[in-house]
Amino acid sequence: xxxxxxxxxxxxxxxxxxxAAPRRITPWSxxxxxxxxxxxxxxxxxxxxxxxxxxxxxxxxxxxxAEVASGSxxxxxxxxxKSGYYxxxxxxxxxxxxxxxxxALKKTRLVPIAELKAQKALARMLTLRPGNRLxxxxxxxxxxxxxxxxxxxxxxxxFAAPILAELRALDRSQLAVIVNVRDPLxxxxxEYYAERRRIIFQNFIKVSFAPDKATLTREEFEQIxxxxxxxxxxxxxxxxxxxxxxxxxxxxxxxxxxxxxYDEALCAEGCKPTRRSxxxxxxxxxxxxxxxxxxxxxxxxxxxxxxxxxxxxxxxxDATSPMGTAYLLSTSDNSRxxxxxxxxxxxxxxxxxxRVRRLAQDELRDAADVLFYFIGKExxxxxxxxxxxxxxxxxxxxxSGGEMPESGQMSxxxxxxxxxxxxxxxxxxxxxIAQKFPTPAVVIGRYLAGETLIEAYWxxxxxxxxxxxxxxxxxxxxxxxxx
Numbered sequence: 006x007x008x009x010x011x012x013x014x015x016x017x018x019x020x021x022x023x024x025a026a027p028r029r030i031t032p033w034s035x036x037x038x039x040x041x042x043x044x045x046x047x048x049x050x051x052x053x054x055x056x057x058x059x060x061x062x063x064x065x066x067x068x069x070x071a072e073v074a075s076g077s078x079x080x081x082x083x084x085x086x087k088s089g090y091y092x093x094x095x096x097x098x099x100x101x102x103x104x105x106x107x108x109a110l111k112k113t114r115l116v117p118i119a120e121l122k123a124q125k126a127l128a129r130m131l132t133l134r135p136g137n138r139l140x141x142x143x144x145x146x147x148x149x150x151x152x153x154x155x156x157x158x159x160x161x162x163x164f165a166a167p168i169l170a171e172l173r174a175l176d177r178s179q180l181a182v183i184v185n186v187r188d189p190l191x192x193x194x195x196e197y198y199a200e201r202r203r204i205i206f207q208n209f210i211k212v213s214f215a216p217d218k219a220t221l222t223r224e225e226f227e228q229i230x231x232x233x234x235x236x237x238x239x240x241x242x243x244x245x246x247x248x249x250x251x252x253x254x255x256x257x258x259x260x261x262x263x264x265x266x267y268d269e270a271l272c273a274e275g276c277k278p279t280r281r282s283x284x285x286x287x288x289x290x291x292x293x294x295x296x297x298x299x300x301x302x303x304x305x306x307x308x309x310x311x312x313x314x315x316x317x318x319x320x321x322x323d324a325t326s327p328m329g330t331a332y333l334l335s336t337s338d339n340s341r342x343x344x345x346x347x348x349x350x351x352x353x354x355x356x357x358x359x360r361v362r363r364l365a366q367d368e369l370r371d372a373a374d375v376l377f378y379f380i381g382k383e384x385x386x387x388x389x390x391x392x393x394x395x396x397x398x399x400x401x402x403x404x405s406g407g408e409m410p411e412s413g414q415m416s417x418x419x420x421x422x423x424x425x426x427x428x429x430x431x432x433x434x435x436x437x438i439a440q441k442f443p444t445p446a447v448v449i450g451r452y453l454a455g456e457t458l459i460e461a462y463w464x465x466x467x468x469x470x471x472x473x474x475x476x477x478x479x480x481x482x483x484x485x486x487x488x
Contacts, residue, residue: 033104036080067113078105080102185214220251222254242292242294245303249307250410258407259301261469303473318396319396335366338382341403376393376398388420417475425476426480462474
């Protein structure tokens with residue numbers, strides 16, 4: 006992911022104009038400098054962050070935030086004789102000028118150029134150098150990180166942390182649903198989910214394989230993955246599977262295998278760490294475009310009735326900003342109680358809508374406001390007494406929680422059947438390495454910032470190769486309601 010500063014005259018296109026445009030998208034036309042043209046053509050990528058800068062006005066400065074929303078294409082104003090940007094020497098068969106679309110995200114307080122120049126850490130910022138007249142200039146990571154002014158820090162953190170992520174969460178057009186046509190339950194779940202989430206037909210992917218296996222070999226998986234790859238549009242950023250089994254591919258979970266492709270570096274021989282996920286606590290909104298991986302979640306269920314209830318909970322949760330509690334349990338099971346050291350970080354996330362309760366006990370009972378529930382136990386008792394809010398996330402640290410529909414321990418599927426909307430479990434012995442399980446502070450923080458369940462959950466696991474993510478991927482209780 007890269008960052009750019011893009012100048013515009015507010016009399017021609019201000020941040021207010023950009024925010025008022027359909028879908029907040031503005032074609033960045035009229036660039037007639039070769040260096041800036043080359044930047045748009047060769048360097049900019051979809052999802053890159055943009056500082057929206059007002060220039061040639063009474064008070065120039067940063068006025069808002071935006072992102073690159075398209076690749077480059079010919080600028081039509083170069084062929085328009087009525088346009089001030091008409092270029093008689095440019096030919097349609099060999100256009101000279103290009104543009105990219107910019108999606109406006111937020112108007113900020115105006116940060117004037119004098120305030121930028123006063124920041125010593127920004128002394129080398131290209132746009133501030135004497136004689137610079139380029140309308141598009143790069144902004145380095147170091148320049149963003151070095152910014153100390155509060156208003157500028159908000160700009161930096163917009164992309165570097167889950168602030169205002171509701172403007173940048175994955176949406177239904179970026180999710181593909183994968184169904185196994187030889188599994189009637191998979192087809193039924195997939196069709197219902199596509200209807201409820203209004204998934205476009207191009208993102209409804211059909212594969213065919215025997216549904217009676219818990220584990221696939223690498224060769225079997227790669228045949229299925231080949232079917233999926235042939236049907237996946239480049240705009241797709243994530244997958245939803247529609248079965249509980251198979252849940253494992255060789256030494257990997259099936260969700261990680263679909264996300265990364267089969268890669269034994271994401272497995273472990275014995276009690277060792279695995280390769281880390283580039284998606285962990287990442288600011289990226291476009292994991293495939295920017296990281297070449299597609300986070301995957303399974304709409305796992307033993308029956309259509311349970312799957313329907315799960316899907317309905319996820320849809321119902323959207324933009325509700327529920328008032329609930331995050332329950333963080335420290336148990337007597339010392340071998341599985343490996344995440345408690347991170348619990349104090351969750352305290353800082355407490356708001357007037359989400360309370361945090363850290364409890365030293367082996368189970369939770371009779372709570373009617375469960376939004377998050379994290380525990381380390383082989384089996385978790387008392388789930389039937391709990392009331393999970395729509396969109397709730399819950400999981401437990403144990404060795405084989407990702408086995409479905411049954412496990413020698415407690416399957417993560419029990420959480421969904423009890424009313425949670427998302428859960429997680431490992432399918433290969435994790436040796437209670439905490440980094441192979443969700444990090445509560447990360448998943449809670451990103452969920453509260455408006456990210457979808459699949460984004461927040463995936464970004465919370467540093468080493469996800471052996472763990473399966475299950476639930477309703479697009480649930481987003483804290484996403485802003487665009488209506």
